Amino acid sequence: MSKTPRYGCHPYFKLRSRVKRIERLRPDAALATPWNVPNLCAAYNWPSGMPGGGTIAIVELGGGWVMSDMTSFFQSVHQPVPSITDVSVDGTENTPNQSGQAGEADYEVALDIQVAGASFYAATGKTATIRVYWSQDIASAVAQATSDGCAVCSISWGADEAEWGKSAAEQMDSTAASAVAAGMVVFGAAGDNDSSDGGSTPANVDCPSSCPHVVGCGGTYKTTTEETVWNDNPGETDGEGTGGGYSTIFPVQSFQIGAPPAPANTKYGKGRMVPDVCGDADPNTGYNIFVHGSATVVGGTSAVAPLYAGLFASFGTKLGFVTPTLWQNQKAFNDITQGSNGIYSAAVGPDPCSGIGSPIGTSIAALFVTGGA
Numbered sequence: 290m291s292k293t294p295r296y297g298c299h300p301y302f303k304l305r306s307r308v309k310r311i312e313r314l315r316p317d318a319a320l321a322t323p324w325n326v327p328n329l330c331a332a333y334n335w336p337s338g339m340p341g342g343g344t345i346a347i348v349e350l351g352g353g354w355v356m357s358d359m360t361s362f363f364q365s366v367h368q369p370v371p372s373i374t375d376v377s378v379d380g381t382e383n384t385p386n387q388s389g390q391a392g393e394a395d396y397e398v399a400l401d402i403q404v405a406g407a408s409f410y411a412a413t414g415k416t417a418t419i420r421v422y423w424s425q426d427i428a429s430a431v432a433q434a435t436s437d438g439c440a441v442c443s444i445s446w447g448a449d450e451a452e453w454g455k456s457a458a459e460q461m462d463s464t465a466a467s468a469v470a471a472g473m474v475v476f477g478a479a480g481d482n483d484s485s486d487g488g489s490t491p492a493n494v495d496c497p498s499s500c501p502h503v504v505g506c507g508g509t510y511k512t513t514t515e516e517t518v519w520n521d522n523p524g525e526t527d528g529e530g531t532g533g534g535y536s537t538i539f540p541v542q543s544f545q546i547g548a549p550p551a552p553a554n555t556k557y558g559k560g561r562m563v564p565d566v567c568g569d570a571d572p573n574t575g576y577n578i579f580v581h582g583s584a585t586v587v588g589g590t591s592a593v594a595p596l597y598a599g600l601f602a603s604f605g606t607k608l609g610f611v612t613p614t615l616w617q618n619q620k621a622f623n624d625i626t627q628g629s630n631g632i633y634s635a636a637v638g639p640d641p642c643s644g645i646g647s648p649i650g651t652s653i654a655a656l657f658v659t660g661g662a
Contacts, residue, residue, distance in 0.1 A: 294350040294425050298446045300397035300591060320512040321573045323586040326407035327366050329569060329576070329596075332513065335650035339658060340605030341413035343440030345598050346473070347401045347421045348430040350446050352394025353385030354402055354421070355581070362403045362579040371406040371417040378424035378433050386581070399580045400587050401445055401595045408599025412650070417602065427497055428464040431475065435468040440607050442468065443598035444477040444503070445591035447495045449488035450538050450558075458496045458538045465502035472607030476597050477503040478590035479564040480532025483525060484631035491526035492534045492557035492632045498564060499536045504612050505563040506593035507531045507643055508570025509625055518628025518635045518642040519571040519588075526631030531570060531590060533630050533641045536560035544613035548639045557632070564644040565612055567625060568593040600650060604657045614656055615645065621653045622646030 324332075354373075363370045375383045385395050402419060409417035420439060422430035427444060434442050450458055465475050480486045480495035487493075498505035508519040508531035522528025535551040535558035542548075542561050551559040569575075572588030579585070601608065615621070616639075625635050625643035633641040 294446065298350055298427060298448045300394055300446050320514060323575050323577050324569065325366055325577050326404055327411050330408055330411035330650065333648045333650050335411045335600065336654040337412065338414070339412040339603035339654065341409065341415045341603050342605045343602035343607070344418045344420060344438065345405050345409065345602045346434035346439035346442040347405060347419060347595065348427055348442065348444045348446065349398050349401070349421055349423055350381070350425055350427070352398045353383040354395070354398045355385055357582065358399055358579040359402065363406070365577070365579070366407055368407060368410045369416050371409070371419050373402060373419045373421065376420050376422050376433065378422055378430050379426065381423040381425055383421065383423060396580055396587055397445055397591055399578050400576065400592055401443060403578045404576060404592050405443055405595035405599045408596050409603050412600055412603035417599065428461045431464050431468055435471050435473050439473055441474045441598045441602045442476065443595040444475065444497055445594050447478060447480060447497055449486040449493040450496050450499060450536065451488055451493060453496045455538050458500070461497050462500035462502055462539065465497065465500050469502050469610040472609045474601050474608050474611050475503045476506055476594040478594045479505050479507040481529065481589045482532065483520060483522065483528050483530040484532070484534050484633055485527040486532045487527060490557065494534045494536050494558060494563040495532045499539055499561060501539050501542050501561055502610060504597065505565045505644065506590055506597060507533050507564030507567035508590040508593055509567050509643065509647055510571035511569040511574050511647070516623060516625060516647060518625060518630055520628055520630055521571065521573070530630050531567070531642060533564055534558060534633055535562055535641060544616050545639065546616045562639070562641050565615065566597065566622065566645060566648065567643040568596050568647050597648065600648065600653065604654065608657055618656055619645045621649050621656060623649060
């Protein structure tokens, strides 16, 4: 059943074939190759032997998945296929493109499920339990996942705050606050259109990643030797690159220890800084996945939310509002100090391109699981 998502929300993924690599800006361009998810997890020092048991909720507003792709993908990474259950929240259903060709949203759905499942297995050696919530309203899907007792929730759809408006954005955060109070960790992609987030001005942040009770997930360009802010169109504010900046709706958050304030003379947002964390997202160093029978490479901050969701679901307990703990333990992350997303630049410490950094899996596990390191 196809409908129109609310608030102009759209998926955050980028196909590698659509990105023109700028060789002169990539001194290690020869190393800019895609990742198999288990190899990326190893590069991020994923823990092993985690207890698992946490159910992963994935929010989808369109598109669909087919089992043959899941079988092909998980065989390619030498993992068993996870348990995947579709849940219709409002009549929206798993509806893959019937022509046999992948529709735009089909890439998103495949990316979310495959990354989350492989991330979880890398940390546990067990198959994930994934529930895909089909809805045209993100908040409704999150509320249903909360009611169903899911441990983590991954959201790879969104729109800039202006599209949502203050009332809808605040309602989204209220739903996220109820979710974390019930123990569910919520991750949201920070957007793929640099500092503008595709909006009408050079600086906007994406909702729901801007919600204080959502862990905002930004993107990097990661090879085996370096990691920088993802931005394939340097000098532009509306190109292919990670979202990030300051909210116009939500105020500065006290838990964001060391977050730099917005420039005093800015005419843009001055509130909560986005993102909180980051991970590999550049399609040039993207993720090998399967969609409608074909191996392909996909990037985007869409991949970062399920990557973290798989890790946190592996910890085996419902953790709720983890964001303050992450900010209190910034050494559990790789600090990203190079690159920009248009208006904002990376720096030592937290910044509005990469948050507190990319994951050091064993260090994060040690914060939540006895013997996790």
